[in-house]
Structures are given as structure tokens and as C-alpha cells.
Amino acid sequence: MTTREHKKQAAPGIGPEAEAMVNHEQRQSDYTALEWFSRHGARFVRVATWNAKVNAPGKQPIEKCWQNKPLTLMDVLAHFKNGENVGLLCGKHSNGLCLLDLDDHLQEFLEYFPGLQDAPILLRRDAGNRGKIVLKVIGEIPQSKKWNDVHLEFLSTGNQGVIPPSIHPGGTAYELVNANNPPVEYDAGRLMHICEAWAAWRLDIESPAASAPIISNNGRGKPSRATRDFLEFGAGPHSRNNRLYIAACDLNGCGYSQVEAEWMLLPVWGRMSKSDKEAKATIASAYSQARQPSNPQAFDIGSAKAAATAKDASIAVNDEDSEDDSQALPLHASMPALPKIANLTDAEIKQGKKAGKFVDDYIAFAMKDAPMSPTIFHQTYALAILSTAVARRVFVSMGTKEIYPNLYIMLSAPSTLYTKTTGYKSAMKVLETAGLSHLLLPDGVTPQSLITELSNRPQENFQNWAQEDKDEWQKERLFSAQRAWWIDEASSLLSWFQQKHLAELKNIVLKFYECEPKIKVSTQIRGRETVRNIYLTICGPTTPAALRPHLKTPIYWTDGLFSRFLLVSPNTAPVRVFFPDRFPVPPALVKHVNQLMFERLETPKENAMGPTSAPPAIEAKITPELKSRWDKYHEAMFSLIAKKAIPEKLYASYGRFPEKAIKIAMLLAVSDWVRMAKGSPLVIQPVHWFRAQEITEGYRASLHRMIEDASMPVENEDDDFVEKIISRLQTSARNSRRELAQDLNMMAGVQRERLDTILNQLLRDEVLIEQEIRKERGPSTMRLFVKKNDHS
Structure with missing residues (x-):
């Protein structure tokens, strides 16, 4: 619901006095917008009424030194009830709430930056193409700034903006749309980047004759926006070197020498706490062959109309080019650096690579079977296979809580370029060949039948089944509630959550993640059903197009849904590789999964007299050193949240990264334990944590890539x-x-x-x-x- 839905249209043809009277009467009982601002930390300013005898009626604060007099909602209610207007005191007094004021082209702005379409916006019914976007600035708040030529203004500390349900001097009430959503969060650098990009684009449209030609520098092309962003802002210290590689390829394509590329890129890499040796090797790889520039217009000189004098050309070098920046301009800050307290040394990272040999063996197989799927996808599928095979039979104890290594995973990549379904099928081949089909929920399982599948209760038409199907169902009963839901189009699960008749499904999935010993569920058709010793792993690929709308759904961030998922996106550019020759799944890979499932971990015994008992579980022991490292990683995530280094909607995700890291460490440890002599204790060693933290940091970076992608024009x-x-x-x-x-x-x-x-x-x-x-x-x-x- 938006506050607009509470309003009634004024009768056509009435003047501003009569319309203002109608709006005044309506607003007396409507505090929706003011309450929304108050909930998000706003402080207010008393503003003159719409027809006051002052220089700026409806907009002028009535108190001296109002900039330093933040008022609460209770402070302004009496003023509001007397028919006066109210303003938002922008900036530091209002928990970072600021306004981006567009006096024209609001709709075009929202089309250019779709990530802002769901942001709360202040509008008037009689001025649909102008409005103020409500933002929350995290970190240092920049000063107010105007871009007069494009009718854009950023209202920060020391400024105020009139907010609903105040009345404009023309008699029309202000409205707040998208009031169900929180304010969009930005840091100062990215916010100013957005404004500057918009200003440059508008000026280019409105003054085509004066638009600067794209000129080369001594025969070189102009690097893409993404490369220039990387040179200016860099990336988090745990970013993989793909961004460096792409930037180096672009510079190569633009005609820069390898020495020049090193001179430009090595300082950026150093700021990211990376070694020069690694960077030089990556740059050398980028220069190992001829490359094309990322910007197709890198060498364009511009039209004859734009032929300029030497003076014009000198200006053009510093102006924004006519390249379409929309696809390269992320609207959210890059991943913040991991605080030093949790950083791993190069030696520890090297040690960690020795842990979890199964993951490396699986990647080697999958890269041959699905060579166009990214390595991070194959790594993730390897962990999901291990998670499926464990089936609630390994845990870590912390206090009174038991942590099991089940995972919720959603992998997102464009169709064709990354052959995501081919990579998914490689994982399914291993599961089926290893004899784990009975742990998989059946194809076509519906949300309604999910609970029944996880219980020991047979389907109503069970007696009509073929004997083979009955035998398979009976085999599944030993692990009835310890299952894996592998979904070829994983975003369909999110779509189900939005259907009214499946409203409870999301809450059930949220509860299942915690692996409770018993959950009672009541459905209209089947009545009450009990699921015991639940352990659910979810894994499947999707596309950015299918996932992007859900990433913009605020409730999925605030209710903890997305915080439970590993959201995985490619960290390398797509590579074309032709189909491999036919070959079998490596027997050693199958044997390893089979041994974990059927030999090293105990299978529960069937109980003919009652419900199946819980699968016998082994506690994975934690060394003191590992516990200390886990604690430091937890402290690092807490620090990033406390310092507001990330958007508020990511707080829950960051809060769960330490738990995900220990789950991954547990899977690496149990996989290595299979190779040890029988009777050996299951211990999570520091090397398992080293690799688990590196993997988790890769998923943290992946989360930010998805957020950036969801904010980019489409x-x-x-x-x-x-x-x-x-x-x-x-x-x-x-x-x-x-x-x-x-x-x-x-x-x-x-x-x-x-x-x-x-x-x-x-x-x-x-x-x-x-x-x-x-x-x-x-x-x-x-x-x-x-x-x-x-x-x-």
C-alpha cells in the first residue's frame, strides 16, 4: 500500500483554495507518511502553511536556526493539526535520510536507473514528472549539491524538504508512493556517481550539437566505464582477479602497452591488499594475445557535426563519452573489505587449498563435462552434493544449539553464456550414479505435497502405485525428512511464495533451514502433519532475469529468506568451449560420495512399530584455534554491520556468513574424514576453516555482484x-x-x-x-x- 491509495481525487474544476480545504480535511487523520519517516529515523521541521503571507508559502521554515533544531513526530503533530506544513530535516539529524530532488524528467530518471523505481518517492498529483526520491546515505554524508542545467538537486545536512501530507502552494497535497519499502541506501561516492552520470546524459541529449566527440589519446581508444570505475574505486581486497583481468584486456584493446597497463593497474591492486606478483601474472595473461576494447565506440572520432576546434577537443578529453554506460554502472557500493582481524595470510590460504580434495576432484570432472559453466558453480555443486549425502548425520555444537551442514543455494547466470543447466546436470549425474536418488525430492513436487514427502505418511493414492514405485517410496522413508530439493529453475520457488494459496510455504521453508527436531504443520487438505528431524538442502540454477524482480522484493531481505541462501553468480567472464567427447563419471568420485553416504555415516534403522528414528549423528569436534578463527570472522561481520559499511537489507545476510562458513568447513572436514582410517575422530581442522573462509568470502562478493546486477538498467x-x-x-x-x-x-x-x-x-x-x-x-x-x- 502507498499513501497515495488513501487519498481521494478532488472534484475537477475546483480552485486551489477549495482543493486545499479538501486536502486539509483528508489529512487530519492521515499520519501514514509522517509515521513512515519517523520509523526510519527522521527528524522534522515546522514549515509555513501553503497560503501563508511569507516569501515562500508552504515551503519556508517558521523558526530561526531550524537547521539545528531536530523535532520528533510528537513535536510537530500539533503544528500539523493546525493546518501547517512539515518538512524533513535532511542528513545527519535524520539517520542519513536525504532527498534527491528532480524538478523534471523524473520518469526518465527512473527508467535510466531501474534500481530506484521501488524507492519511496514524494510526488504531487498535478506534477507527475517531478518529485523527490528518499534515500539513506551510509557512511559520510556529502554536502548538498545542485545540477542546475538538468534540474537536479541533492538535499543533505542543512537542508529540508516538505513532505506529505503537507499541501503545495498550488493547493495540491504531497504524496508518498512506495511507502511499503525502506529508503534505498547508498554511500557518498556511488550517489554522486549516479548524479554526475545523469547530468552528463541529460546534457548530451539536450545539447546534441555541443556533445563532445570521443577522441583517442595518441591513437589509443577510450576505456569503458567499467574500467574507469575500477581504476578510480578499485574493489574489495577479497575480490577475485577477474575484474583486474577484464580491465587489463580493455586497456590492451584500447592500445595501451603492457607497461602502461601495469603502471595504471598495480596501484589499484595494491590498495586492495593484493600482491604485485599475482597482478603482473594476470596482466601478462591479458596481453598474451590481441584483445578488443570493451567499449565498441572506443576509437570513434564523432560525427562531422561535432568536429571541434583544438579548444573544444581539449574539453572533450575530460567529458563523458557517448558510450552507453547503463550496463556498466552499478548502483550499489562494491563489497567492503574484510576487517584485518579476520584476514588470512598467504601461507594460510595456501594451506587451505589442501583441504577438501573432493571439491577439487569434482571441479576437475565438471570443468570437463560442462566447461562453459563457471568454476564457482562447480565448487558450489560439490558442496551441495556433500550436504545432500550428509543427511543430518554430522553437526557442530555451540551452546544448546546444533548446527547441521544443510545449505540453501541459488545460482544465477545468463542462459547459454554459462550453460548453467549443463553444469547442474553434471551434479545430478554424480548424485544418481552414487546411489543418492532416494534423498532427492521427486521432480514435479508441489509446495502442497512437500510436507507429505518429508513425513512418513503415504500419499492418498499409494495403494494404486506400481510395486516399483512403492519400493522406492519405502526406501526413501529411512531419510524421509533428510532430503535435498534440487530445482532446475530455482526462482520458481520464490514465485510460489507470492501466491496467496501458498502463503505459508515461505514460513515453512524458513523453519526447515534450522533443522528442528520436530515441526508440526497443518494444511487445509491433509490436516496436521508432523515432520521429524528435518534437514533440507535446496540447490538450483536460475537466470538474472528471473531472479532480479525477487531481489527487489524488500520482504525477502527483512524476513531472513535471502540471508539463508547462498546467492551465487559467475566471477569470471564467459568462455566458449565446444562439447566434450563422451566419457563416464569418474569412478573415484562416485565411490567417495557412496562411501560417505552408506559406509562412514550410519543409516537409520527402520521401525515397524512407529516413526523412523533420527539418523545417528556424529559431532564434529572443533579445535581451539579454529574456534578462535570462527570468532574473529564473526567479529569482522559484526564490525561491518555496526559501522554501517553495508546496506541495511544485507545485515541479516552478513550475520549468517559465519554460520555458513562453519557449515562449509564441516563439509570439507567430513569429506576428508572419509579418506581417513575407520575409527578416526571427525575433527574440523584449521586448514578446513582457511578454505571455508575463502569460499565464504567468494560468496560474499557474489552477493554484492547480484545486488549490483539487480540495480542495473535492463x-x-x-x-x-x-x-x-x-x-x-x-x-x-x-x-x-x-x-x-x-x-x-x-x-x-x-x-x-x-x-x-x-x-x-x-x-x-x-x-x-x-x-x-x-x-x-x-x-x-x-x-x-x-x-x-x-x-x-
Whole structure:
């Protein structure tokens, strides 16, 4: 709900005095917007009424030194009830809340930066293309700044902005839209970067004759925005060297020598606490062959219209080029550096590489079987295989709590480029060949049947099953609640959560992550069912297009859903490799998983008289040194949260990274334990922690990549989707909105909202028309058609 939904439209044709009176009466009982601001730490300013006899009616503070007089909601209520306006005291007094004021082109701004479309925005009904975006600045708050030429202003400490339900001097009430969402969080550098990019783009559009040509420097091309960002901002110290490699390839393609690239990149790498030796090797690899510049217009000189004088050219060198920066401009800060207290030495990282040999063996197999899938995906699948095989039979004790190594994983990569499904199938081959099929939830399992699958209760039509199916079901009962849900399109799970009839599914999945000894669930159809000794691992790939809308759903961050998941994205550029020759799954790989499942960990005994007992579990012992390292990593994550080095929505994710690290360490340890003599104790050694922390840091970086990707413009992606819609409407008679949503599997939640948004835009652009079609019988239906070109 937005505060706009509480308002009623004023009668058409009334003047500002009458409209203001209507708005004044409506707002007396509507504190929604003020309460929203107060919840997010706002402090307020008393502002003159809309028709006051002052220099700036409706906008002028009425008290002297108001900049240093932060008022609470209770302080301004009496003033508000008297018909006066209220302002937000921006900046440091309001927990970092600031305003980005666009006096024009608001809709274009939101299209250029889609990551801000869900941000809370202050609007007036009579001025739909102007408004103020509510932001929260983390860290140091920059000073207020104006970009007069593009009607953009950043309101910071020392400034105030009038907020709802105040009334504009024209008599119209201000409104707060997207009031269900928290303010979007930025650091100062990235916020200013956004503003400067917008200003440069608007100036380029509004003054085409004066736009600067792209000129080379002594024959060199101009590096891409991503490369320039890397040179200016660098990345976190635990970023992998892919960003360095891409920047070096771009400089190579732009004509810079290897020596020049080292001169430019080594200082950046040093600021990231990396060794020169590693950087030089990466740069040398980038210069091992000819490369193309990342920016296709790197060597463009510009049109004849823009031919400039030497003076013009000298200015052009420093101006933004006409390159489309939208795909290279992340709207969130990069991953913050790991505090020094938890840093590993080079020697410890080297030791850690010796732990978890199964993971390396699996990666070697999977890179041959699915060579275009990224290594980080194969590493993740290896951990998911181990997690599946453990099946709640290993744990770590902390206080009264037991931590089991189940994992929730979602891997996201563009289709084709990273062959994500091929990599997924490689993991499935290992599981099935090793005899672990009985641990997998069946294909096509529905949310309604999930609880039944995890209990010992047979399906209602069990007696009608074939005997083979009955035998398989009986085999699964020994591990009925210790299962793995491998889903080929994992984002479908998130879509289910948004369907009304599956409202409780998300809460159930949240509870299952904790591996409780007993959970009682009541369903309308099956009544009460009990799941005992739950252990659920979830793993599956998806695409950024499918996942991106869910990453913008605030509730998934605040209720702890995404904090439970490892969100994994590629950390290397895509590479084309042709299909491999046929070869079998390595027997040693299969044997290792099989031994872990059936020999080293005990299988529960069937109980004909009652429920199956819990699988016998082994406690993995922790050395004092490892516990100290775990503690330091926990302290590091706590420090980043306490210093507000990350957006607030990531607090829960950061809070769970230490737990995920110990789960990964546990899996590495139990995998190595299989290779040891029988009777050896299961101990998580420091080397297991060293590798587990490195792996977890890779997943921390992956989380930030996904956040950045979710904030980037998606024009190309929408273009492909538009073509799909138009093609379907041209070839199918199922052309109502409902039928189209059904065929595209976009019936609910953010996916349906995205479909309706694109359809409405196509109608406004007159690409489509929507007509009411009447049949001889039955009700009429609104149907969509592709508009024919008059000149065709």
C-alpha cells in the first residue's frame, strides 16, 4: 500500500483554495507518511502553511536556526493539526535520510536507473514528472549539491524538504508512493556517481550539437566505464582477479602497452591488499594475445557535426563519452573489505587449498563435462552434493544449539553464456550414479505435497502405485525428512511464495533451514502433519532475469529468506568451449560420495512399530584455534554491520556468513574424514576453516555482484521480452492479459507486475492496441493486438 491509495481525487474544476480545504480535511487523520519517516529515523521541521503571507508559502521554515533544531513526530503533530506544513530535516539529524530532488524528467530518471523505481518517492498529483526520491546515505554524508542545467538537486545536512501530507502552494497535497519499502541506501561516492552520470546524459541529449566527440589519446581508444570505475574505486581486497583481468584486456584493446597497463593497474591492486606478483601474472595473461576494447565506440572520432576546434577537443578529453554506460554502472557500493582481524595470510590460504580434495576432484570432472559453466558453480555443486549425502548425520555444537551442514543455494547466470543447466546436470549425474536418488525430492513436487514427502505418511493414492514405485517410496522413508530439493529453475520457488494459496510455504521453508527436531504443520487438505528431524538442502540454477524482480522484493531481505541462501553468480567472464567427447563419471568420485553416504555415516534403522528414528549423528569436534578463527570472522561481520559499511537489507545476510562458513568447513572436514582410517575422530581442522573462509568470502562478493546486477538498467532484457510478447500475440489466439500471463508463467507477484508494466508501455507507445471483443454468448473480453503499420 502507498499513501497515495488513501487519498481521494478532488472534484475537477475546483480552485486551489477549495482543493486545499479538501486536502486539509483528508489529512487530519492521515499520519501514514509522517509515521513512515519517523520509523526510519527522521527528524522534522515546522514549515509555513501553503497560503501563508511569507516569501515562500508552504515551503519556508517558521523558526530561526531550524537547521539545528531536530523535532520528533510528537513535536510537530500539533503544528500539523493546525493546518501547517512539515518538512524533513535532511542528513545527519535524520539517520542519513536525504532527498534527491528532480524538478523534471523524473520518469526518465527512473527508467535510466531501474534500481530506484521501488524507492519511496514524494510526488504531487498535478506534477507527475517531478518529485523527490528518499534515500539513506551510509557512511559520510556529502554536502548538498545542485545540477542546475538538468534540474537536479541533492538535499543533505542543512537542508529540508516538505513532505506529505503537507499541501503545495498550488493547493495540491504531497504524496508518498512506495511507502511499503525502506529508503534505498547508498554511500557518498556511488550517489554522486549516479548524479554526475545523469547530468552528463541529460546534457548530451539536450545539447546534441555541443556533445563532445570521443577522441583517442595518441591513437589509443577510450576505456569503458567499467574500467574507469575500477581504476578510480578499485574493489574489495577479497575480490577475485577477474575484474583486474577484464580491465587489463580493455586497456590492451584500447592500445595501451603492457607497461602502461601495469603502471595504471598495480596501484589499484595494491590498495586492495593484493600482491604485485599475482597482478603482473594476470596482466601478462591479458596481453598474451590481441584483445578488443570493451567499449565498441572506443576509437570513434564523432560525427562531422561535432568536429571541434583544438579548444573544444581539449574539453572533450575530460567529458563523458557517448558510450552507453547503463550496463556498466552499478548502483550499489562494491563489497567492503574484510576487517584485518579476520584476514588470512598467504601461507594460510595456501594451506587451505589442501583441504577438501573432493571439491577439487569434482571441479576437475565438471570443468570437463560442462566447461562453459563457471568454476564457482562447480565448487558450489560439490558442496551441495556433500550436504545432500550428509543427511543430518554430522553437526557442530555451540551452546544448546546444533548446527547441521544443510545449505540453501541459488545460482544465477545468463542462459547459454554459462550453460548453467549443463553444469547442474553434471551434479545430478554424480548424485544418481552414487546411489543418492532416494534423498532427492521427486521432480514435479508441489509446495502442497512437500510436507507429505518429508513425513512418513503415504500419499492418498499409494495403494494404486506400481510395486516399483512403492519400493522406492519405502526406501526413501529411512531419510524421509533428510532430503535435498534440487530445482532446475530455482526462482520458481520464490514465485510460489507470492501466491496467496501458498502463503505459508515461505514460513515453512524458513523453519526447515534450522533443522528442528520436530515441526508440526497443518494444511487445509491433509490436516496436521508432523515432520521429524528435518534437514533440507535446496540447490538450483536460475537466470538474472528471473531472479532480479525477487531481489527487489524488500520482504525477502527483512524476513531472513535471502540471508539463508547462498546467492551465487559467475566471477569470471564467459568462455566458449565446444562439447566434450563422451566419457563416464569418474569412478573415484562416485565411490567417495557412496562411501560417505552408506559406509562412514550410519543409516537409520527402520521401525515397524512407529516413526523412523533420527539418523545417528556424529559431532564434529572443533579445535581451539579454529574456534578462535570462527570468532574473529564473526567479529569482522559484526564490525561491518555496526559501522554501517553495508546496506541495511544485507545485515541479516552478513550475520549468517559465519554460520555458513562453519557449515562449509564441516563439509570439507567430513569429506576428508572419509579418506581417513575407520575409527578416526571427525575433527574440523584449521586448514578446513582457511578454505571455508575463502569460499565464504567468494560468496560474499557474489552477493554484492547480484545486488549490483539487480540495480542495473535492463533495457536489452526488456527488449527481448517485448519481442517475445509481440511474436506470441501475432501467432496465438490467446491474447488476453490473463491468457498471456498464463502462457508466460507470470500469473502472480512481481512477474505479473513486470508483464503489466511492459504491456501498458507498449499501449502508450501505440505498438499494441487493446479492444473489447464480444461473443454471441458469454461476457466480453479485453484482447491485445499488434497495431498494423499504416504504411505497410
